[in-house]
Amino acid sequence: MRAGLAVLCLASLSTGAWAFLAPRSFYDDFPGAGRHWVSLLPPFNEHLTTDVGGFYLAFALLFGWAAVTLARSLLNALLSAYVIASVLHVGYHLAHLDGYSTLDKVGQTLGFAVLIVIALALLASSAPRPPGPRAR
Numbered sequence: 001m002r003a004g005l006a007v008l009c010l011a012s013l014s015t016g017a018w019a020f021l022a023p024r025s026f027y028d029d030f031p032g033a034g035r036h037w038v039s040l041l042p043p044f045n046e047h048l049t050t051d052v053g054g055f056y057l058a059f060a061l062l063f064g065w066a067a068v069t070l071a072r073s074l075l076n077a078l079l080s081a082y083v084i085a086s087v088l089h090v091g092y093h094l095a096h097l098d099g100y101s102t103l104d105k106v107g108q109t110l111g112f113a114v115l116i117v118i119a120l121a122l123l124a125s126s127a128p129r130p131p132g133p134r135a136r
Helices: 002-021 023-029 046-069 072-094 102-126
Strands: none
Touching: 002 023, 002 046, 002 102, 023 046, 046 072, 072 102
């Protein structure tokens, strides 16, 4: 559980810090390594980009908190909210793949999918278990 939360925390922290602290660089260069996923969806909007950064930083804080406490109510609410936000986010990107290379289409989609699958797996493992048979 903690390892999965750490992955989601680090992914949110790195995306959020970059978008918030260097919005133009995030827009021009995300995800790095010579790829340019965000700039294919113009125009640049500093306000929107820093808001997205803040959104991801907030998720990073909550993932860190959840990793420390493992509080079931926090885990369920946080992971559910993250899955909803991520599915809506990937839905937008899947509908706007024009201009992306095949490698970028696959990479972007897999990147989203991996994080969503991790969140769903953690959510499933944090769900309350029905009581077992009573001992007699």
